[in-house]
Amino acid sequence: AATVTYEAENATISQGAVNSDHAGFTGTGFVNYDNLTGSYVQWPVSVAADGSTTLTLRFANGTTTARPMAIAVDGTTVATPSFAGTGAWTTWATTAVTATLTAGAHTVRATATTANGGPNVDSLTVGDSGGGGGAPS
Numbered sequence: 097a098a099t100v101t102y103e104a105e106n107a108t109i110s111q112g113a114v115n116s117d118h119a120g121f122t123g124t125g126f127v128n129y130d131n132l133t134g135s136y137v138q139w140p141v142s143v144a145a146d147g148s149t150t151l152t153l154r155f156a157n158g159t160t161t162a163r164p165m166a167i168a169v170d171g172t173t174v175a176t177p178s179f180a181g182t183g184a185w186t187t188w189a190t191t192a193v194t195a196t197l198t199a200g201a202h203t204v205r206a207t208a209t210t211a212n213g214g215p216n217v218d219s220l221t222v223g224d225s226g227g228g229g230g231a232p233s
């Protein structure tokens with residue numbers, strides 16, 4: 097099924113910075129969330145048809161403490177993944193959640209929910225495979 101990847105460095109960033117000092121990111125960098133609750137990255141996304149969609153966040157967390165975030169579609173939280181430590185800031189992993197979207201334009205926002213802020217976030221991939229099937233290839 098078709099997927100589209102949206103780089104975090106091209107999204108709307110509130111209380112975060114675009115950095116490129118930890119290798120392994122795609123595009124030109126990644127977002128380093130400020131270390132506080134409420135920092136976020138928001139992407140405009142679009143899907144072709146109504147249905148269940150997989151939202152895959154690529155991230156790194158070089159600490160041993162999870163950095164949970166609320167994943168919201170059009171302002172409604174659909175999941176609160178933990179974004180556990182990945183072992184190093186240069187080790188990138190993916191976390192996928194599912195959401196039901198109508199055809200057309202939406203926003204996806206990933207907001208830090210602890211004072212540590214979010215993990216470093218590389219990208220959001222939107223796919224139409226559904227079912228929580230993990231990261232698209």
Ligand code: GCU
Nearest residue numbers: 115118128129131185213216
């Ligand atoms: C380090 C690291 C950053 C990271 C930050 C954090 O400063 O270099 O990329 O965002 O820790 O703890 O959030």
